Amino acid sequence: xxxxxxxxxGLCRAFGSVRAVHEVSFSLPAGGSLGIVGESGxxxxxxxxxxxxxxQADAGEVLVRGRARTGRARGRxxxxxxxxxxxxxxxxxxxxxxxxxxxxxxxxxxxxxHFPGTDHTTRIRELLDQVGLGTRAADALPRQLSGGQxxxxxxxxxxxxxxxxxxxxxxxxxxxxxxxxxxxNLLADIxxxxxxxxxxxxxxxxxxxxxTDEVVVMRHGRIVEAGPTTEVxxxxxxxxTRLLLESVPxxxxxxxxxxxxxxxx
Amino acid sequence: xxxxxxxxxxxxxxxxxxxxxxxxxxxxxxVDLTVAPGETVALVGESGxxxxxxxxxALGLLPPGATTGGxxxxxxxxxxxxxxxxxxxxxxxxxxxxxxxxxxxxxxLRRIGDFLTEGVRRTGVLGKADxxxxxxxxxDAVGLGPELLRRYPGQLSGxxxxxxxxxxxxxxxxxxxxxxxxxxxLDVTSQAEVIALLGQLRERFGTGLLFVTHDLGLAAxxxxxxxxxxxxxxxESGPAEALFERPRHPYTAALLAATPRLDARPGRLAxxxxxxxxxxxxxxxxxxxxxxxxxxxxxxxxxxxxxxVACHHPLEGNPADD
Amino acid sequence: MSAVLTRRPGLGRLRSARAxxxxxxxxFVALVVLAALLAPWAAxxxxxxxxxxxALAGPSPDHLLGVDxxxxxxxxxxxxxxxxxxxxxxxxxxxxTVAGVLVGLVAGWRGGWLDSVLSRSxxxxxxxxxxxxxxxxxxxxxEGLLAPVLALAIAYLPYVSRLTxxxxxxxxxxxxxxxxxxxxxxxxxxxxxHVLPNIAPVVLAQSxxxxxxxxxxxxxxxxxxxxxxxxxxxxxxxxxxxxTAIQHGYPLSAVLPCVLIVLTVVAFNVVGERWADRVARxxx
Numbered sequence: 001x002x003x004x005x006x007x008x009x010g011l012c013r014a015f016g017s018v019r020a021v022h023e024v025s026f027s028l029p030a031g032g033s034l035g036i037v038g039e040s041g042x043x044x045x046x047x048x049x050x051x052x053x054x055x056q057a058d059a060g061e062v063l064v065r066g067r068a069r070t071g072r073a074r075g076r077x078x079x080x081x082x083x084x085x086x087x088x089x090x091x092x093x094x095x096x097x098x099x100x101x102x103x104x105x106x107x108x109x110x111x112x113x114h115f116p117g118t119d120h121t122t123r124i125r126e127l128l129d130q131v132g133l134g135t136r137a138a139d140a141l142p143r144q145l146s147g148g149q150x151x152x153x154x155x156x157x158x159x160x161x162x163x164x165x166x167x168x169x170x171x172x173x174x175x176x177x178x179x180x181x182x183x184x185n186l187l188a189d190i191x192x193x194x195x196x197x198x199x200x201x202x203x204x205x206x207x208x209x210x211x212t213d214e215v216v217v218m219r220h221g222r223i224v225e226a227g228p229t230t231e232v233x234x235x236x237x238x239x240x241t242r243l244l245l246e247s248v249p250x251x252x253x254x255x256x257x258x259x260x261x262x263x264x265x
Numbered sequence: 266x267x268x269x270x271x272x273x274x275x276x277x278x279x280x281x282x283x284x285x286x287x288x289x290x291x292x293x294x295x296v297d298l299t300v301a302p303g304e305t306v307a308l309v310g311e312s313g314x315x316x317x318x319x320x321x322x323a324l325g326l327l328p329p330g331a332t333t334g335g336x337x338x339x340x341x342x343x344x345x346x347x348x349x350x351x352x353x354x355x356x357x358x359x360x361x362x363x364x365x366x367x368x369x370x371x372x373x374l375r376r377i378g379d380f381l382t383e384g385v386r387r388t389g390v391l392g393k394a395d396x397x398x399x400x401x402x403x404x405d406a407v408g409l410g411p412e413l414l415r416r417y418p419g420q421l422s423g424x425x426x427x428x429x430x431x432x433x434x435x436x437x438x439x440x441x442x443x444x445x446x447x448x449x450x451l452d453v454t455s456q457a458e459v460i461a462l463l464g465q466l467r468e469r470f471g472t473g474l475l476f477v478t479h480d481l482g483l484a485a486x487x488x489x490x491x492x493x494x495x496x497x498x499x500x501e502s503g504p505a506e507a508l509f510e511r512p513r514h515p516y517t518a519a520l521l522a523a524t525p526r527l528d529a530r531p532g533r534l535a536x537x538x539x540x541x542x543x544x545x546x547x548x549x550x551x552x553x554x555x556x557x558x559x560x561x562x563x564x565x566x567x568x569x570x571x572x573x574v575a576c577h578h579p580l581e582g583n584p585a586d587d
Numbered sequence: 588m589s590a591v592l593t594r595r596p597g598l599g600r601l602r603s604a605r606a607x608x609x610x611x612x613x614x615f616v617a618l619v620v621l622a623a624l625l626a627p628w629a630a631x632x633x634x635x636x637x638x639x640x641x642a643l644a645g646p647s648p649d650h651l652l653g654v655d656x657x658x659x660x661x662x663x664x665x666x667x668x669x670x671x672x673x674x675x676x677x678x679x680x681x682x683x684t685v686a687g688v689l690v691g692l693v694a695g696w697r698g699g700w701l702d703s704v705l706s707r708s709x710x711x712x713x714x715x716x717x718x719x720x721x722x723x724x725x726x727x728x729x730e731g732l733l734a735p736v737l738a739l740a741i742a743y744l745p746y747v748s749r750l751t752x753x754x755x756x757x758x759x760x761x762x763x764x765x766x767x768x769x770x771x772x773x774x775x776x777x778x779x780x781h782v783l784p785n786i787a788p789v790v791l792a793q794s795x796x797x798x799x800x801x802x803x804x805x806x807x808x809x810x811x812x813x814x815x816x817x818x819x820x821x822x823x824x825x826x827x828x829x830x831t832a833i834q835h836g837y838p839l840s841a842v843l844p845c846v847l848i849v850l851t852v853v854a855f856n857v858v859g860e861r862w863a864d865r866v867a868r869x870x871x
Binding site for chain 2: 039040146147148176177178179180181182184185188203204205206207209210211229230233243244245246247248249250251252253255256258259262
């Protein structure tokens with residue numbers, strides 16, 4: 001088995017009396033793809049924010065390539081080192097880019113911070129190419145781009161740092177189906193090419209099936225089921241996982257029964 | 266027009282065209298759509314397809330500067346020619362809408378009870394006591410207790426609030442309920458609850474339901490008939506099951522293939538290359554031609570006829586299924 | 588695979604260009620600023636040249652707008668007065684904007700105890716009437732433009748800092764700020780390069796409105812004889828000097844600066860409000 005690039009153990013986080021995340025542990029093998037599935041309030045987003053360092057854990061540990069990243073970053077070097085460990089793509093492509101910064105400036109800024117003193121023009125072209133944006137897009141401001149294009153820019157920005165792990169927080173949820181498929185394929189290509197590991201936060205089981213190797217199902221801040229994606233989706237052991245699966249609409253779907261099952265759980 | 270013995274359709278949209286200033290082509294280009302009383306019809310499309318504009322037109326909610334053609338009959342009466350007073354009466358009475366984000370559609374500083382009774386009381390349809398009684402009845406119908414009347418929206422979960430919105434939509438006893446992505450902002454499990462509820466209410470009150478969604482799976486799961494929209498035109502219409510199993514328009518087929526499905530194998534999706542046509546470009550021919558793998562010269566030159574599959578080269582149903 | 592670039596024009600561009608009132612006000616602001624800049628060359632006379640023989644004369648080819656009680660040319664004093672009358676508010680706005688943005692930025696970004704300390708202390712200034720503060724400082728420091736400008740700047744600071752703080756609070760919750768943090772940018776970099784430019788238009792629009800109020804306050808102070816030295820041409824001072832002339836039935840030298848003050852304040856307010864409206868409507 002490959003060594004884990006991301007190792008999370010015993011993560012806890014409470015907001016007041018609410019246990020947002022409780023005793024959450026999982027590991028992501030190098031170049032692997034792990035999905036965290038849950039509904040709102042399941043703690044999946046808080047978990048992701050702790051992993052990237054936007055939120056602090058009350059207890060537990062996050063290791064990337066064996067190095068702890070718990071507690072606040074001290075100093076510039078530590079900050080940059082952490083940024084190169086984990087990057088994130090946010091849900092809303094309309095809000096996750098500075099409206100005043102052009103695509104090229106976004107990338108240049110990041111490259112200048114992490115790789116100062118080198119020529120970035122080639123790398124920018126390479127990154128844009130990698131996410132399927134032509135060089136024509138380089139001068140565009142975010143408001144001139146469609147949702148799918150913005151999300152590509154956000155992905156390029158995250159890849160510019162050359163992170164070991166990419167956290168995707170509902171990164172395709174706001175996109176139209178046809179654009180979503182393009183972006184999901186792009187993500188699959190990038191993983192194949194660069195060997196970056198994905199932590200995929202989503203509520204969409206179809207997306208989980210499509211892009212993850214392993215999956216963790218969360219509910220009320222706890223992990224209720226974990227395992228290889230195909231196993232969990234084909235033979236769910238926990239009642240909540242079964243409910244989630246049955247909730248996905250399809251022809252012949254019986255919403256009444258699901259509503260009853262939800263109340264029973 | 267309609268014979269007296271015939272039941273009047275809850276919604277009857279005929280050849281609806283909608284033009285916006287600054288756009289090179291109509292935003293809606295000859296939309297035909299009917300919803301019979303007690304029927305659920307789904308309108309499926311991606312953002313910018315015109316599906317929300319179509320449903321909003323049934324309430325006379327048109328974007329500023331819009332010019333229209335065709336007719337939008339709600340309960341037999343044309344909405345497009347109504348004055349402001351009649352429109353207001355229509356919106357609190359015969360037609361109602363449930364919006365995508367219940368939190369954005371309700372004033373957070375007013376109690377649920379006030380929200381529910383406001384419309385009918387202002388138009389004088391019901392007095393205070395009657396309005397309160399009806400609100401409590403409808404809350405019961407959507408599975409919520411009367412104690413909610415005194416609560417504020419912030420004290421309710423998204424799923425509960427959406428049920429309140431549905432109760433609010435039913436206050437005026439509408440013949441037509443328009444639901445614009447009513448479950449998109451909700452969790453998957455509460456989605457089922459809201460859908461189940463809409464189904465029960467439709468049966469109980471005989472309301473016609475126009476369900477607008479981007480999710481083909483959801484549309485197929487809940488509706489009798491599905492219309493698929495692309496770039497302001499309806500490209501394919503049909504019974505939900507058939508359309509889902511044997512799509513005939515290449516766009517419908519591509520949309521289905523691009524959806525990450527639970528029963529699919531892991532791996533690459535069949536994405537649709539390119540993007541929907543820009544509103545500032547005039548269209549000659551089929552709007553989907555530029556992205557369509559089956560497109561020929563004819564597709565680029567001549568717009569295909571509308572019914573039931575707006576395509577010059579419709580896909581054959583899978584013979585094995587026939 | 589390459590996505591096609593689409594440019595979506597905002598609906599805002601379809602909106603009709605500008606209202607006639609706004610255009611007139613913009614023109615007036617430009618005119619006043621131009622007059623202040625070119626005053627030394629444009630003024631027909633030395634503003635302090637006394638021609639007592641002509642005192643209180645009406646408009647004539649020699650003195651287009653007449654002469655005041657001390658025999659000084661009104662037009663020249665108005666033109667040169669524009670300099671002091673605009674320079675003062677400019678100082679007030681510049682100082683209150685820079686300091687207010689700094690306070691608001693730190694308070695909004697850091698939050699916690701620092702926010703409490705800064706917010707409470709600016710509220711303290713709020714509670715104290717600005718004019719009273721100005722009179723107090725002027726009476727301590729004596730004549731000169733600096734004292735009233737400083738006093739009013741302090742009085743105006745809370746308006747700017749409070750606005751900035753609320754804008755920063757909203758802006759820092761936006762995902763793009765989180766994105767930059769994840770990328771490893773320092774807080775100072777994010778604030779200066781991204782947050783500040785994004786909130787700047789709103790703050791500057793407010794400052795334009797403040798400019799009008801500051802002009803009025805300063806004119807009021809110099810009318811009271813505080814601040815501007817006696818001989819310096821200044822609109823507020825001119826109103827004060829012209830009082831006696833009104834009693835003698837020669838209102839021109841007092842009424843004209845009044846009119847100019849009112850028009851300039853209104854013009855700056857209209858321009859500022861319009862700007863603020865446009866900024867508020869512009870969504871990313």
